[in-house]
Amino acid sequence: MSEESERRAAEAFEASGVPFTVTRHGQVRSLEEAAQARGVEPSQIIKTLVVRRGDDDFLFVLVPGDRQISWPKLRALLGVTRLSMPDKDVAQEVTGYERGTITPFGSLRAWPVIADSRVTGAAVSIGAGAHGVAATLAAKDVIDALDAQVADVTDPAPHA
Template sequence: MPTPALAALDATGLPYRVIRHGPVTSLSEAAAVRGVAVPDVVKSIVVRRGPDDHLFVLTPGGRVISWPKLRALLGVSRLSMPDAATAKEVTGYERGTITPFGATTAWPVVADERLRGRTITLGAGEHGLSVAVDADAALASLHATVADVTDPEPTR
């Protein structure tokens, strides 16, 4: 039985490729098992604007949300990230499996502009399951707002 994410992708008619892999513990490991470059591993992050008001932010691997850029884009002064239980409640997915496809609520999507023109991989609703899809087609089907909303991940 397909996950809600795969069923939603099927409903869009977008071509995609399912990638099944075991648990991963890092971004570089996720890229390796998916057979892609680090920027092609997309993180789907749930952000809270207010009570019962969330959105998805899609960021390429190796980059993090720039909170000042995102706040400016959305015209708000405060944003936060919900805890794991709230993220699951508002999306239907556990952290590490979150995707805008098939979420329990079709929250707005903001995608970093660096995703354009790539084949990206996204979580598909289960641990160890992802999909590869054309970013431009996926962003269009999600009616995503595409903008510069990330910064390079800080080096440790």
């Protein structure tokens, strides 16, 4: 599964026409370790979260590594009173990717994408379909390639 998922993501990155580099690293135990392995700051790691609006109605939310979804902000943006995160099996079913490897690039369905307004910079690192594999590219290219809506939808993550 992982090999096919990585191939699908790589093909989608290629098809997007934007320049990117792939980084492969072993298992990491923290955001800081992942950032170090990828050569970026923790805020440059982009988490792709799958959010459910309703039956068979999902979207991707791109969240900087040092932040978390603000549910009130996201609900207000979408004009809904209820959102949820699907369990790992549903997330895999609707994207084709295991949790921890999810990316909008090459997802089985092209769900809408919302990028937090802090997804900025010359380089961001986003999952590339397999554990320990990431693509690094310009934030603007991610937003443009995915036709992402940019909005303030996060809050600082609590420090562990």
